[in-house]
Amino acid sequence: MATIQLGNTQLAYEERGTGETVILIHGGFSDMRTWEANLEAFRERYRVITYSRRYHWPNDRIPEGADYVQQQHVEDLEQLMGLLGTGPAHLVGNSYGGLIALDLAIRQPGMVRSLVLSEPPVIRLFTSNTPTPKELLRLLLTRPRTALGVMRLGLRGIEPARKAMRRGDVDAAREAFAPAVLGADWFRRFTPERREQAEANVIPAELLGSGFGPLADEEVRSVRCPTLLIHGDQSPDVFVRLLDRLGELLPDAQRAVIPAASHLSHENNPEAWNSAVLSFLATASRR
Numbered sequence: 001m002a003t004i005q006l007g008n009t010q011l012a013y014e015e016r017g018t019g020e021t022v023i024l025i026h027g028g029f030s031d032m033r034t035w036e037a038n039l040e041a042f043r044e045r046y047r048v049i050t051y052s053r054r055y056h057w058p059n060d061r062i063p064e065g066a067d068y069v070q071q072q073h074v075e076d077l078e079q080l081m082g083l084l085g086t087g088p089a090h091l092v093g094n095s096y097g098g099l100i101a102l103d104l105a106i107r108q109p110g111m112v113r114s115l116v117l118s119e120p121p122v123i124r125l126f127t128s129n130t131p132t133p134k135e136l137l138r139l140l141l142t143r144p145r146t147a148l149g150v151m152r153l154g155l156r157g158i159e160p161a162r163k164a165m166r167r168g169d170v171d172a173a174r175e176a177f178a179p180a181v182l183g184a185d186w187f188r189r190f191t192p193e194r195r196e197q198a199e200a201n202v203i204p205a206e207l208l209g210s211g212f213g214p215l216a217d218e219e220v221r222s223v224r225c226p227t228l229l230i231h232g233d234q235s236p237d238v239f240v241r242l243l244d245r246l247g248e249l250l251p252d253a254q255r256a257v258i259p260a261a262s263h264l265s266h267e268n269n270p271e272a273w274n275s276a277v278l279s280f281l282a283t284a285s286r287r
Contacts, residue, residue, distance in 0.1 A: 001032075001058075004051075006079045012058050013051035013080070017043030020113070020285055021086040024050040025077065027095025028206055029178060029198045030264075031056040034094070037270035041278065046090075051080060053097075057200040068205040070096075070213040074103045081111060090281055092116040094266060095181075099212060106219045114284035115223070116277050118230040119239040119263055122215055122246060123150060129211030146245070149238025156180045158207070165204045174202050183236060186262040194267070220249040226284040227253040230276065232261030232268060239263060254280070 093101035098120030157180020164172035261268035
């Protein structure tokens with residue numbers, strides 16, 4: 001593990017292999033350790049980089065009162081790529097990491113060769129961070145399955161987790177949020193090591209801060225690079241519906257479903273996930 005200085009913060013990262021650059025970007029309640037079952041498969045063909053995002057283990061914790069801002073994570077990724085001299089890279093993001101990868105492709109298209117987006121929570125394509133009744137009613141009338149999924153995620157996961165965070169009960173927040181995102185069965189299967197990783201990366205401001213950045217249909221339509229949209233066959237339905245919308249908007253997108261997997265499909269079934277992503281990258285590299 002190495003470290004790199006980005007302005008006022010230092011990030012841990014790891015680099016293996018040679019060739020075109022692939023950058024793996026983790027989601028919430030995670031850090032660079034989430035990719036341990038994927039790195040070796042990628043290093044055989046690519047220069048693969050993984051890093052722990054700002055405020056995630058083993059980096060400095062978030063200061064008291066600071067916000068957890070999506071744009072800051074996008075800027076961190078841009079700086080990281082510049083300092084490491086990656087050139088245009090293949091960006092692979094899980095969950096919140098997928099949002100970051102997509103945002104960079106929108107803001108800096110010349111930096112991105114291809115995208116692999118594994119269940120990014122692109123809820124802002126439909127509602128604000130805290131959906132109003134009017135927004136939900138509109139969504140119910142136009143996309144009822146998406147609306148039900150968003151409401152279910154909010155009622156069963158996000159809102160109970162926020163309430164727990166406000167009263168300072170971090171454990172209760174994690175126990176509410178994780179099953180809603182992963183599925184209860186998958187959360188129960190966490191090993192002690194994976195549970196420790198989740199505990200090390202519970203960041204109250206991620207749930208209580210400003211939330212996800214704005215995202216508009218026309219911005220997504222502007223992304224011209226090849227894109228692979230991934231979900232697990234046992235993922236909560238809301239993530240599948242969100243990917244459906246991305247598939248409608250992105251000009252050059254294809255889908256992959258990972259069997260025997262949920263929201264963390266790269267962990268749940270790494271062999272199938274690695275195979276799907278490497279196959280896509282081989283084609284994207286020739287374009």
